[in-house]
Amino acid sequence: MSGIVLHHCPESRSMRSLWLLHEIGLPFRVVTHALSDLRDPEYLAIHPLGRVPALVDGPVTLFESGAICEYLCEQYDPGMLWRWPGHADRAAWLQWLHFAETMGQHLAALTQQHIAIREDRDRSPVVMKLEARRLEKCLGVIESALGDRPYLLPGGFTAVDTGIGYGVHVARHFVDLSPYPAVAAYHARIEGRAAFRRSLPQEGAPRIYSRPFYAIWPG
Numbered sequence: 001m002s003g004i005v006l007h008h009c010p011e012s013r014s015m016r017s018l019w020l021l022h023e024i025g026l027p028f029r030v031v032t033h034a035l036s037d038l039r040d041p042e043y044l045a046i047h048p049l050g051r052v053p054a055l056v057d058g059p060v061t062l063f064e065s066g067a068i069c070e071y072l073c074e075q076y077d078p079g080m081l082w083r084w085p086g087h088a089d090r091a092a093w094l095q096w097l098h099f100a101e102t103m104g105q106h107l108a109a110l111t112q113q114h115i116a117i118r119e120d121r122d123r124s125p126v127v128m129k130l131e132a133r134r135l136e137k138c139l140g141v142i143e144s145a146l147g148d149r150p151y152l153l154p155g156g157f158t159a160v161d162t163g164i165g166y167g168v169h170v171a172r173h174f175v176d177l178s179p180y181p182a183v184a185a186y187h188a189r190i191e192g193r194a195a196f197r198r199s200l201p202q203e204g205a206p207r208i209y210s211r212p213f214y215a216i217w218p219g
């Protein structure tokens, strides 16, 4: 049994790391947390901000999802997920690795506005609208990049599809994907991957997104 441990909250950004671990196919252990339990002192010793994901691999502890992606590829890529320095698609691979975090900022803001903030009087329709528009711009960029390709890079599925694919998967709770047919087809394609399906919340697990769609409040 490998020593890899992933700290995870279902449907959060740690789903990227979980999906990638399933794509790699190594043995690992998942510690599932509720979003409300992340400030426990024991967990703060692993992730100093009390967020997910965090990955522990023997003496290595990492707490940024992009860094976890790069680390897992460098250490354990079975051959097709990484684009290493010197590879023709290295620059594009890096760009999408980090673009996932640009999407992540908008998704986090929308999740905070629609879900984490409990009282309507505390929500901001301006922020909701602005962040939804900014997320749509990201989808437009992905739409152009995909063109007729099944995945982001010409050589097929790579680890960066776990970051962007997760972003698209969550984005559909806040924006309509139908103006982006290549993105919608990409989402359908990733939903067909066994490793993606294994990273979805287990039956009965707490979920962040309980509704299929969160319209800009108050409509």
Ligand SMILES: N[C@@H](CCC(=O)N[C@@H](CS)C(=O)NCC(=O)O)C(=O)O
Pocket: 012, 013, 014, 035, 038, 050, 051, 052, 053, 063, 064, 065, 066, 101, 104
């Ligand atoms: N840039 C970090 C962001 C981590 C992050 O903010 N994770 C969210 C879940 S998507 C979280 O743990 N939120 C709980 C909190 O802020 O209390 C990464 O990609 O790992």
